[in-house]
Amino acid sequence: MTKQKLLKEFFEQPTLTVAKSLIGKYLVRTIGGKTTAYMITETEAYDGFHDKGSHAHRGETPRNSVMFGDGGHIYVYFTYGMHYMLNIVTGKHGFPAAVLVRAVEGISGPGRLTKALGIDKTLNTLPLSRKSGLWVEDRGTKIEKKNIKRTPRIGIRYAGPVWGNKKYRFVHSKVLENFGMNSGRKRKVQQRAL
DNA sequence: GGAGTGATGACA
DNA sequence: GTCATCACTCCA
Numbered sequence: 001m002t003k004q005k006l007l008k009e010f011f012e013q014p015t016l017t018v019a020k021s022l023i024g025k026y027l028v029r030t031i032g033g034k035t036t037a038y039m040i041t042e043t044e045a046y047d048g049f050h051d052k053g054s055h056a057h058r059g060e061t062p063r064n065s066v067m068f069g070d071g072g073h074i075y076v077y078f079t080y081g082m083h084y085m086l087n088i089v090t091g092k093h094g095f096p097a098a099v100l101v102r103a104v105e106g107i108s109g110p111g112r113l114t115k116a117l118g119i120d121k122t123l124n125t126l127p128l129s130r131k132s133g134l135w136v137e138d139r140g141t142k143i144e145k146k147n148i149k150r151t152p153r154i155g156i157r158y159a160g161p162v163w164g165n166k167k168y169r170f171v172h173s174k175v176l177e178n179f180g181m182n183s184g185r186k187r188k189v190q191q192r193a194l
Numbered sequence: 195g196g197a198g199t200g201a202t203g204a205c206a
Numbered sequence: 207g208t209c210a211t212c213a214c215t216c217c218a
Contacts, residue, residue: 044213061203063201079200080212080214082200100213111214155213158212
Protein backbone atom coordinates (compact mmCIF):
# COMPACT_ATOMS: atom_id res chain seq x y z
CA MET A 1 0.00 0.00 0.00
CA THR A 2 1.41 3.33 -1.02
CA LYS A 3 1.21 6.16 1.40
CA GLN A 4 1.63 9.50 -0.24
CA LYS A 5 1.34 12.60 1.90
CA LEU A 6 -0.67 15.28 0.12
CA LEU A 7 1.35 18.44 -0.36
CA LYS A 8 0.58 22.10 -0.65
CA GLU A 9 0.17 21.82 -4.44
CA PHE A 10 -2.77 19.47 -3.95
CA PHE A 11 -4.58 21.95 -1.74
CA GLU A 12 -3.85 24.85 -4.06
CA GLN A 13 -6.14 23.37 -6.69
CA PRO A 14 -9.66 24.80 -7.09
CA THR A 15 -11.70 24.27 -3.93
CA LEU A 16 -14.31 22.04 -5.53
CA THR A 17 -11.60 19.86 -7.01
CA VAL A 18 -9.95 19.48 -3.63
CA ALA A 19 -13.25 18.75 -1.87
CA LYS A 20 -14.08 16.01 -4.36
CA SER A 21 -10.55 14.60 -4.47
CA LEU A 22 -10.37 14.31 -0.70
CA ILE A 23 -13.07 11.64 -0.73
CA GLY A 24 -11.19 8.38 -0.26
CA LYS A 25 -8.03 10.02 1.07
CA TYR A 26 -6.89 9.37 4.62
CA LEU A 27 -6.92 11.84 7.45
CA VAL A 28 -3.97 10.96 9.67
CA ARG A 29 -3.73 12.11 13.26
CA THR A 30 -0.83 11.68 15.66
CA ILE A 31 -1.57 12.46 19.24
CA GLY A 32 0.16 11.26 22.39
CA GLY A 33 2.51 9.06 20.34
CA LYS A 34 -0.37 7.22 18.73
CA THR A 35 -1.23 7.51 15.06
CA THR A 36 -4.61 6.81 13.60
CA ALA A 37 -5.89 7.15 10.05
CA TYR A 38 -9.43 7.41 8.79
CA MET A 39 -10.71 7.50 5.25
CA ILE A 40 -12.52 10.71 4.43
CA THR A 41 -16.11 10.13 3.35
CA GLU A 42 -17.74 13.54 3.32
CA THR A 43 -16.58 17.08 2.54
CA GLU A 44 -17.99 20.49 1.74
CA ALA A 45 -16.46 23.32 -0.28
CA TYR A 46 -16.47 26.98 0.78
CA ASP A 47 -15.26 28.92 -2.17
CA GLY A 48 -14.23 32.55 -2.19
CA PHE A 49 -15.57 35.97 -1.19
CA HIS A 50 -18.71 35.59 -3.26
CA ASP A 51 -19.82 32.39 -1.51
CA LYS A 52 -22.54 33.52 0.88
CA GLY A 53 -22.23 30.31 2.85
CA SER A 54 -18.59 30.96 3.61
CA HIS A 55 -17.22 32.66 6.68
CA ALA A 56 -15.15 34.74 4.30
CA HIS A 57 -18.00 36.33 2.36
CA ARG A 58 -18.00 39.48 4.51
CA GLY A 59 -14.27 39.86 4.25
CA GLU A 60 -11.35 39.02 6.47
CA THR A 61 -11.85 38.82 10.24
CA PRO A 62 -9.61 37.49 13.02
CA ARG A 63 -11.40 34.16 12.91
CA ASN A 64 -11.34 33.51 9.18
CA SER A 65 -7.99 35.05 8.30
CA VAL A 66 -6.36 31.65 7.85
CA MET A 67 -8.73 31.03 4.93
CA PHE A 68 -6.99 33.90 3.13
CA GLY A 69 -3.59 32.28 3.51
CA ASP A 70 -1.86 29.40 1.78
CA GLY A 71 -3.56 26.15 0.89
CA GLY A 72 -2.84 23.15 3.09
CA HIS A 73 -3.29 24.96 6.37
CA ILE A 74 -5.73 23.99 9.09
CA TYR A 75 -8.77 26.10 9.91
CA VAL A 76 -10.49 25.02 13.11
CA TYR A 77 -13.26 27.04 14.68
CA PHE A 78 -15.61 26.57 17.58
CA THR A 79 -19.36 26.77 17.17
CA TYR A 80 -22.64 26.17 18.99
CA GLY A 81 -20.74 26.52 22.22
CA MET A 82 -19.51 22.94 22.01
CA HIS A 83 -18.16 21.79 18.69
CA TYR A 84 -14.95 22.25 16.77
CA MET A 85 -15.11 22.10 12.99
CA LEU A 86 -12.16 20.93 10.90
CA ASN A 87 -11.43 22.70 7.63
CA ILE A 88 -8.50 22.59 5.26
CA VAL A 89 -7.59 25.82 3.52
CA THR A 90 -7.49 25.58 -0.26
CA GLY A 91 -6.38 27.77 -3.12
CA LYS A 92 -3.56 30.24 -3.31
CA HIS A 93 -2.64 32.94 -0.86
CA GLY A 94 -5.19 35.77 -0.92
CA PHE A 95 -8.15 33.71 -2.12
CA PRO A 96 -10.35 32.72 0.85
CA ALA A 97 -11.46 29.14 0.48
CA ALA A 98 -11.55 25.95 2.49
CA VAL A 99 -12.93 22.44 2.58
CA LEU A 100 -14.89 21.32 5.61
CA VAL A 101 -14.18 17.71 6.52
CA ARG A 102 -17.61 16.55 7.62
CA ALA A 103 -17.05 12.85 8.11
CA VAL A 104 -14.60 9.98 7.93
CA GLU A 105 -15.19 6.25 7.78
CA GLY A 106 -16.89 5.18 10.99
CA ILE A 107 -17.47 8.68 12.29
CA SER A 108 -20.31 10.79 10.87
CA GLY A 109 -20.65 14.42 11.70
CA PRO A 110 -18.06 17.19 11.83
CA GLY A 111 -18.40 17.75 15.58
CA ARG A 112 -18.01 14.07 16.40
CA LEU A 113 -15.05 13.83 14.04
CA THR A 114 -13.05 16.52 15.80
CA LYS A 115 -13.94 15.11 19.19
CA ALA A 116 -12.83 11.61 18.19
CA LEU A 117 -9.52 12.82 16.75
CA GLY A 118 -8.74 15.30 19.50
CA ILE A 119 -8.85 18.26 17.15
CA ASP A 120 -9.28 21.66 18.73
CA LYS A 121 -8.36 25.26 18.13
CA THR A 122 -4.71 24.70 19.05
CA LEU A 123 -4.38 23.29 15.51
CA ASN A 124 -5.91 26.38 13.96
CA THR A 125 -3.61 28.12 11.41
CA LEU A 126 -1.01 25.32 11.50
CA PRO A 127 0.01 23.60 8.26
CA LEU A 128 -0.98 19.99 7.70
CA SER A 129 2.20 18.15 8.62
CA ARG A 130 3.70 15.50 10.83
CA LYS A 131 4.83 18.26 13.09
CA SER A 132 1.33 19.54 13.71
CA GLY A 133 0.15 15.94 14.12
CA LEU A 134 -2.46 16.17 11.38
CA TRP A 135 -2.09 15.51 7.68
CA VAL A 136 -3.71 13.78 4.71
CA GLU A 137 -2.43 10.76 2.77
CA ASP A 138 -3.33 9.15 -0.50
CA ARG A 139 -3.26 5.42 0.19
CA GLY A 140 -4.18 4.35 -3.31
CA THR A 141 -7.90 3.97 -2.71
CA LYS A 142 -9.84 4.37 -5.93
CA ILE A 143 -13.23 6.00 -5.77
CA GLU A 144 -15.48 5.74 -8.78
CA LYS A 145 -17.11 8.94 -9.86
CA LYS A 146 -20.57 7.48 -9.65
CA ASN A 147 -20.01 6.68 -6.01
CA ILE A 148 -19.51 10.28 -5.03
CA LYS A 149 -22.78 12.06 -4.47
CA ARG A 150 -23.12 15.81 -4.73
CA THR A 151 -25.71 17.55 -2.59
CA PRO A 152 -26.34 21.03 -1.20
CA ARG A 153 -24.34 21.87 1.90
CA ILE A 154 -25.73 21.28 5.37
CA GLY A 155 -26.86 23.97 7.76
CA ILE A 156 -26.35 27.01 5.58
CA ARG A 157 -29.84 27.81 4.41
CA TYR A 158 -29.21 31.38 5.55
CA ALA A 159 -26.98 31.67 2.50
CA GLY A 160 -30.07 32.15 0.35
CA PRO A 161 -31.60 30.16 -2.50
CA VAL A 162 -28.62 30.47 -4.81
CA TRP A 163 -25.68 29.69 -2.53
CA GLY A 164 -27.72 27.52 -0.18
CA ASN A 165 -28.52 25.17 -3.05
CA LYS A 166 -25.10 24.91 -4.64
CA LYS A 167 -24.04 21.31 -4.71
CA TYR A 168 -20.83 21.86 -2.82
CA ARG A 169 -21.12 18.80 -0.59
CA PHE A 170 -19.45 15.54 -1.60
CA VAL A 171 -20.45 12.26 -0.01
CA HIS A 172 -18.88 8.91 -0.64
CA SER A 173 -21.29 6.03 -1.05
CA LYS A 174 -19.05 3.11 -1.95
CA VAL A 175 -15.38 2.30 -2.08
CA LEU A 176 -13.32 0.10 -4.38
CA GLU A 177 -9.81 -0.69 -3.34
CA ASN A 178 -7.18 -1.03 -6.02
CA PHE A 179 -5.82 -4.28 -4.68
CA GLY A 180 -8.80 -6.47 -5.26
CA MET A 181 -12.17 -7.10 -3.74
CA ASN A 182 -12.72 -7.06 -0.02
CA SER A 183 -11.27 -10.31 1.03
CA GLY A 184 -14.39 -11.43 2.77
CA ARG A 185 -14.16 -8.68 5.27
CA LYS A 186 -17.40 -6.94 5.98
CA ARG A 187 -17.42 -3.33 5.04
CA LYS A 188 -18.95 -1.03 7.49
CA VAL A 189 -20.47 1.94 5.82
CA GLN A 190 -21.85 4.54 8.08
CA GLN A 191 -23.65 7.27 6.34
CA ARG A 192 -25.93 9.92 7.53
CA ALA A 193 -29.36 9.99 5.93
CA LEU A 194 -29.57 12.31 2.97
C1' DG B 195 -38.87 18.90 17.87
C1' DG B 196 -35.90 21.51 21.19
C1' DA B 197 -32.11 22.47 24.61
C1' DG B 198 -27.55 23.24 25.44
C1' DT B 199 -23.36 26.13 24.93
C1' DG B 200 -20.01 30.14 24.23
C1' DA B 201 -17.16 32.41 20.62
C1' DT B 202 -17.89 35.52 16.99
C1' DG B 203 -19.09 39.53 14.47
C1' DA B 204 -22.41 43.36 13.71
C1' DC B 205 -23.93 47.31 15.63
C1' DA B 206 -23.92 51.28 19.03
C1' DG C 207 -20.63 47.50 25.75
C1' DT C 208 -25.08 44.50 23.92
C1' DC C 209 -27.20 40.94 21.20
C1' DA C 210 -28.49 37.52 17.65
C1' DT C 211 -26.54 33.98 15.26
C1' DC C 212 -24.23 29.75 14.44
C1' DA C 213 -20.67 24.99 8.45
C1' DC C 214 -23.89 20.77 15.55
C1' DT C 215 -25.26 16.81 18.61
C1' DC C 216 -28.06 14.52 21.72
C1' DC C 217 -32.25 13.29 23.81
C1' DA C 218 -37.17 13.03 23.47
